[in-house]
Amino acid sequence: MVMKVYPPEFKADAVALYLSDPARTITSVARDLGISRETLRLWVRQAQAAGTAPAKARPVPKRAGAPLPSGDVEEENKQLKARIRELELERDILRRAAKYFAGGDQLVSRFQFVADHASAFGVKRLCRVLAVSRSGYYRWRSAAPGRAARAAADAELADRIKTIHAEFDRTYGSPRITAELRQDGARVNHKRVERVMRDHGIVGLHLRKKVRTTVPQPAAQTVPDLLKRDFTAAGPNQRYVGDITYLPLAEGRFLYLATVIDLHSRRLAGWSIADHMRTTLVADALRAAAATRAGTLTGTIFHSDHGAQYSSAEFAAVCRGLGVRQSMGAVGTSADNALAEALNAMLKRETLQGARCWPSARAARLAVFAWITRYNTRRRHSSLGYLSPIDYEQHPDKVLIAA
Structure with missing residues (x-):
């Protein structure tokens, strides 16, 4: 009966027997011991690896040129x-x-x-x-079944993300999409949303570096800087910033957009579009903000750059008539009005989406109108706990839930 378990002494003796005679082969020794050839070979390798057995010397032929056994x-x-x-x-x-x-x-x-x-x-x-x-x-x-279940769940989540992404003109990134999903009742981590978007090639719109379009002009009157780059406000209808940006049209033509933004909620409270850059453009935007705020801006601050329209005596008169105190940053320093410039850049990037211009003035006006309306009512703002500006004004207590 062949032994299945061999004691260490038997293994050591078998290895020693094989190594003692250079002329003996593993096959012959294994046959004599009643074990398999591979078993003996394994024991020899283990012994040599452990350093308890030397390498076997090859047999020396009796005469030169004699063949091996x-x-x-x-x-x-x-x-x-x-x-x-x-x-x-x-x-x-x-x-x-x-x-x-x-x-x-x-x-x-x-x-x-x-x-x-x-x-x-x-x-x-x-x-x-x-x-x-x-x-x-x-x-x-x-773990294959678990991976399959996760893959199916990710595919379902990807479909929901694509729907939200398309609804917002493919401009939303993972933070805002996460906020939309949570608003719909989904319990999802923003890292998972980011991973699923990356795996399925869903990318939000990235704003490229802003190219300055307005050349500041020296003010016709002395206006202090009341903000000092503090773009915050304790409540709505207290502090505003504004700017002018161009809207490119076909054949090298332009429209111009003036904005008035509430620093508390980031709400675009007033805006105006025209085919010129006269003072009436910015005055109309400020009057529109007053209409949004129940007809009064009394006691508020309006901050702008030193553009000729904002530094004109005509605009100063409009501000006095509405009870608005003017504020201006330093000449030629875009950072002093960074928030207004950033919003204008975002508006154009998200509406044009890589196109060089709008085909017509009507198309530009409709696109801007649709974007501003959605921005105020639905677009989630990261600095507002991913609430829209109007939601933030009406329900500031919801910020922690949305975040």
Whole structure:
């Protein structure tokens, strides 16, 4: 009866017997001991790796040119042929892997390669060639149902994200989309939304660096800077900023947009569009803000740059008539009116979306009207806890929930 478990003494004696006679082969020694050839070979390798057995000396022929014993030649040929077959299989595996990993060699990709080719090459060989652990592969395979469920959930989430993204003209990024999803009752982390958007190629509109379009003019009158770059307000209808921006049309023509923005809620309280840049353009925008605020701006501050329209005596008279105190930043310093300039840049980028101009004045007016209306009523603002400006004015207590 063949022993299945061999004591250490038996293993040591078997190895010593094989090494004691250079003329004896593993096959002959294993046959004499009643064990398999591979078992004895394994014991010899283990002993030599542990340093408890020397390498076996090759037999010295009795005369020069004498052939090796037939047993050794047979054994060596078998080993060489087996090694050649193994190398050919490894070469085939690596060739397939080179095509498989063309998009990137990652650990998960290696596990997937093993799963896809296990029937052809075997898991053990594939894991050895690809330098991954079998236990890790089997853990990965056992988690397949969970991955499939997550993939299905991500696909469903991606569909909802695409709907929101399209609804807002593909301008929303992950923070605002997360706020929309939470508003609809979804319990979702912003990092997951960001990952799903990245995996499905959904990208919000990124604003490029602002190109200055207004050349500041020296003021015709002395107006102090009442904001000092503090673009905040304790409540609505207290502090406003404004600016002028151009709206490019076909054939090199332009319209001009003047804005009046409430610093408390970022609400675009007043605006005006015209085909000129006269003082009436900015005066009309300020009067529109007064109409939004129940007809009065008394005691409020309006901050602008030193453009000729804002520094004119005509505009100063309009401000006095509405009870507005004027404020201006330093000459030629865009940072002193950065908030108004940023909103104008965002408006044009999100409405034009890469186009150079609008085809007509009517198209430009309609696009700006639609954007401003949605900006005030629906567009989520990061500095307002992802509430829209009007929602923030009406329900400031909802900020923590939305954030």
